[in-house]
Amino acid sequence: GEEHYNCISALHKSMRGSDENASLYWLARMLEGGEDPLYVARRLLRFASEDIGLADPLALTQAVAAYQGCHFIGMPECEVILAQCVVYLARAPKSIEVYRAYSKAKECVRTHAGPVPPVPLHLRNAPTRLMRDLGYGRAYKYNPSYTEPVEQDYLPEELKGIDFFKEQKT
Numbered sequence: 001g002e003e004h005y006n007c008i009s010a011l012h013k014s015m016r017g018s019d020e021n022a023s024l025y026w027l028a029r030m031l032e033g034g035e036d037p038l039y040v041a042r043r044l045l046r047f048a049s050e051d052i053g054l055a056d057p058l059a060l061t062q063a064v065a066a067y068q069g070c071h072f073i074g075m076p077e078c079e080v081i082l083a084q085c086v087v088y089l090a091r092a093p094k095s096i097e098v099y100r101a102y103s104k105a106k107e108c109v110r111t112h113a114g115p116v117p118p119v120p121l122h123l124r125n126a127p128t129r130l131m132r133d134l135g136y137g138r139a140y141k142y143n144p145s146y147t148e149p150v151e152q153d154y155l156p157e158e159l160k161g162i163d164f165f166k167e168q169k170t
Contacts, residue, residue, distance in 0.1 A: 003033075007026055007029055007030050007033070008030065008039075008040075008043055010022070010026045011023060011026035011027060011040075011043070011086070012051075014026055015047060015051070015086060015089045016047075016051050016094065018090055018091065018094070019090060020086075020087045020090040020091060023086045023090040024083060024086060024087065027083060027086050028083075031079050031082070037074070037075055037078050037079070037082060038067070038070055038071060040070075040082055041063070041066050041070045041071075041082065041085075042067065044063045044066060044067070044082070044085050044086065044089060045060070045063045045067060047089055048060040048062065048063035048089060049098070049099070051089075051094050051099075052089060052092045052093070052094055053094075053095045053096060053097055053098040053099060054095055054097060055092065055093035055094055055095035056092040056093055059088065059089055059092050062084075062085050062088050063085055063089070065081075065085075066081050066082055066084070069081040070082060100165075101164040101165045102164070104164040108159070108162070108164070117158045117159060119156070120153065120154075120155075120156060120157070121134075121135045121136055121137075122137065122138060122140040122152075123140065123154065124137060125137060126138075140152075
């Protein structure tokens with residue numbers, strides 16, 4: 001029932017608040033109540049990216065390993081795997097930078113007025129002669145071939161200069 005959602009919310013918020021003790025309690029409450037460990041593991045995967053992100057990129061690796069471990073051995077053996085992951089995620093530094101930036105990118109795509117901007121010609125693959133003749137891939141700078149940073153636009157002209165990572169003033 002509703003307690004299913006209340007407990008996962010409490011677990012998520014306890015990890016977000018870096019409270020490892022409360023995080024373990026909510027995990028135990030869920031598992032002892034019969035919750036599917038793979039459900040919990042899926043939520044940990046989301047948390048690792050949404051709430052920790054680039055502050056600790058290994059958090060996602062920990063969550064994937066926990067999911068796989070739970071899948072391989074099941075309950076009750078996997079409970080300690082989930083506990084280890086929950087404590088790791090609770091202790092990890094937090095950052096929602098990628099979550100916010102991706103939300104802005106989605107909003108940009110969803111609210112764009114008119115047809116979506118085309119992929120710039122230099123970024124398109126040219127597997128056929130016709131495509132090459134039309135300019136696909138022309139003037140593309142293959143970064144590994146350069147020793148210095150490459151000056152090249154990767155966004156459509158209509159979006160030039162947009163930065164999804166910058167905070168917008170309200």
